[in-house]
Amino acid sequence: MVFQSRFPVFAVTADIVALTLRQGRLCVLLIRRSSSVFTGRWALPGGFVHVDESLEEAAYRELGEEAGLGADAVRLEQLRAYGDPGRDPRPERVVSIAWLALGADLPDPTPGTDADLAEWVPVGDALDRHLAFDHTQILRDGLERARAKLEYTTIATAFCEPTFTLPDLRRVYEAVWDTQLDPRNFQRKILGADGFVEETGEVIRGRGNPAKVYRAGPARTLHPPILRR
Amino acid sequence: MVFQSRFPVFAVTADIVALTLRQGRLCVLLIRRSSSVFTGRWALPGGFVHVDESLEEAAYRELGEEAGLGADAVRLEQLRAYGDPGRDPRPERVVSIAWLALGADLPDPTPGTDADLAEWVPVGDALDRHLAFDHTQILRDGLERARAKLEYTTIATAFCEPTFTLPDLRRVYEAVWDTQLDPRNFQRKILGADGFVEETGEVIRGRGNPAKVYRAGPARTLHPPILRR
DNA sequence: TGAATAGTGTCTCTTAGACAGTATCAC
DNA sequence: GTGATACTGTCTAAGAGACACTATTCA
Numbered sequence: 001m002v003f004q005s006r007f008p009v010f011a012v013t014a015d016i017v018a019l020t021l022r023q024g025r026l027c028v029l030l031i032r033r034s035s036s037v038f039t040g041r042w043a044l045p046g047g048f049v050h051v052d053e054s055l056e057e058a059a060y061r062e063l064g065e066e067a068g069l070g071a072d073a074v075r076l077e078q079l080r081a082y083g084d085p086g087r088d089p090r091p092e093r094v095v096s097i098a099w100l101a102l103g104a105d106l107p108d109p110t111p112g113t114d115a116d117l118a119e120w121v122p123v124g125d126a127l128d129r130h131l132a133f134d135h136t137q138i139l140r141d142g143l144e145r146a147r148a149k150l151e152y153t154t155i156a157t158a159f160c161e162p163t164f165t166l167p168d169l170r171r172v173y174e175a176v177w178d179t180q181l182d183p184r185n186f187q188r189k190i191l192g193a194d195g196f197v198e199e200t201g202e203v204i205r206g207r208g209n210p211a212k213v214y215r216a217g218p219a220r221t222l223h224p225p226i227l228r229r
Numbered sequence: 230m231v232f233q234s235r236f237p238v239f240a241v242t243a244d245i246v247a248l249t250l251r252q253g254r255l256c257v258l259l260i261r262r263s264s265s266v267f268t269g270r271w272a273l274p275g276g277f278v279h280v281d282e283s284l285e286e287a288a289y290r291e292l293g294e295e296a297g298l299g300a301d302a303v304r305l306e307q308l309r310a311y312g313d314p315g316r317d318p319r320p321e322r323v324v325s326i327a328w329l330a331l332g333a334d335l336p337d338p339t340p341g342t343d344a345d346l347a348e349w350v351p352v353g354d355a356l357d358r359h360l361a362f363d364h365t366q367i368l369r370d371g372l373e374r375a376r377a378k379l380e381y382t383t384i385a386t387a388f389c390e391p392t393f394t395l396p397d398l399r400r401v402y403e404a405v406w407d408t409q410l411d412p413r414n415f416q417r418k419i420l421g422a423d424g425f426v427e428e429t430g431e432v433i434r435g436r437g438n439p440a441k442v443y444r445a446g447p448a449r450t451l452h453p454p455i456l457r458r
Numbered sequence: 459t460g461a462a463t464a465g466t467g468t469c470t471c472t473t474a475g476a477c478a479g480t481a482t483c484a485c
Numbered sequence: 486g487t488g489a490t491a492c493t494g495t496c497t498a499a500g501a502g503a504c505a506c507t508a509t510t511c512a
Binding site (some may be wrong): 001002003004005006007008009010011012048049050051052053054055078080081083084085092093094095097148152223224225227 | 230231232233234235236237238239240241277278279280281282283284307309310312313314321322323324326377381452453454456
């Protein structure tokens with residue numbers, strides 16, 4: 001099939017930096033490419049945007065096709081566009097719209113049509129894997145965006161199940177920022193931020209003292225922010 | 230001329246939210262369209278990305294072609310991509326990469342090939358003009374990005390000449406945030422932020438007490454940030 | 459009963475905000 | 486001299502960080 005246009009022709013892809021916590025570690029979803037260029041190399045999941053779908057729909061579709069992740073499992077946010085000539089070795093000019101997808105302890109992925117393997121990789125390891133295209137740079141940008149968003153927004157709850165405890169939420173901050181936080185100061189800040197979390201009234205019993213259960217509140221931004229050191 | 234591709238075909242445009250201060254007011258560059266769709270409507274400057282130039286080069290080129298602005302006059306930063314089907318009435322699918330361009334008191338623009346008028350418009354007026362395409366939304370996003378960046382980065386200096394006084398810099402914050410700031414507290418914060426500004430050792434004499442002259446320092450981010458109320 | 463986990467309060471220091479008067483210069 | 490502009494410091498309040506012990510539960 002051949003497509004035509006009156007204007008300079010571009011292909012547009014959606015590439016996704018999907019982040020989740022597994023065993024307390026921040027992990028990114030990588031696929032091993034089994035088709036077209038960069039065969040056998042690790043890459044971010046993604047693919048071509050169809051002409052009749054929105055950029056966001058394409059990102060959701062690729063998450064489903066390449067990793068078996070449902071749209072309800074993640075929160076999507078646009079990162080930026082990458083479009084340098086030569087960033088894709090194919091003769092067509094390819095512009096990638098990169099997305100950040102955040103989810104709670106996501107299931108092991110199911111490889112799709114363009115990948116023979118898909119797995120969650122701790123972000124430190126992923127940065128060492130010499131990803132295909134400019135995906136290492138996209139991953140770096142996505143990580144920095146996620147780290148910054150934890151300061152100014154309530155997006156940390158996207159890494160949690162619908163209900164969670166404050167130690168759960170603290171572990172999100174600790175994993176994404178790769179640091180340790182004081183539990184007392186952390187609780188004071190979270191509970192002092194109007195609308196960040198709401199008590200459900202329940203407690204969860206684990207190995208020690210029962211923990212209060214919360215759900216995400218209506219606030220989307222944090223005033224004042226919770227800053228990294 | 231007809232272009233062809235193996236992949237779904239997109240056209241890619243660069244649209245620019247160019248902001249500057251004129252007489253102490255935050256203004257955005259608008260053009261009145263004289264070609265193809267939305268003829269006669271006000272819009273952000275922009276145009277199609279060529280197949281052999283980077284997205285950023287296209288933004289600089291369009292600023293030159295449509296408004297006569299040189300690349301050295303502005304600081305460019307990518308905003309995000311806009312690509313909903315139907316955002317452009319032409320049959321081709323058009324994805325726009327939007328950019329923020331910040332500059333010091335920029336000259337009156339020179340209309341280019343696709344515009345019969347180009348002018349700096351106070352942002353409040355621009356938001357009321359029912360811009361072409363989804364440009365009102367892009368403008369809103371650009372303004373919010375600029376306002377947020379003033380908190381966490383040293384980008385305010387992009388609105389200043391190479392050398393400037395602290396009252397100049399304060400007027401940037403006041404115009405972009407549409408608020409009044411206490412000069413004493415402002416100076417304390419700016420001078421307390423390592424690497425934000427450097428003294429040149431000169432003073433500028435105006436109508437009153439001479440003001441110390443500064444230039445932008447090496448810092449690009451602010452720790453801690455200078456927060457809006 | 460021992461180990462693991464979560465809950466809670468105070469003190470200190472830093473930062474943020476409110477606030478007024480003096481010095482310089484152009485006209 | 487008058488008006489305009491820029492410079493400077495203190496006090497108070499709020500927020501951030503450091504810090505230790507108790508309560509509950511499971512094994």
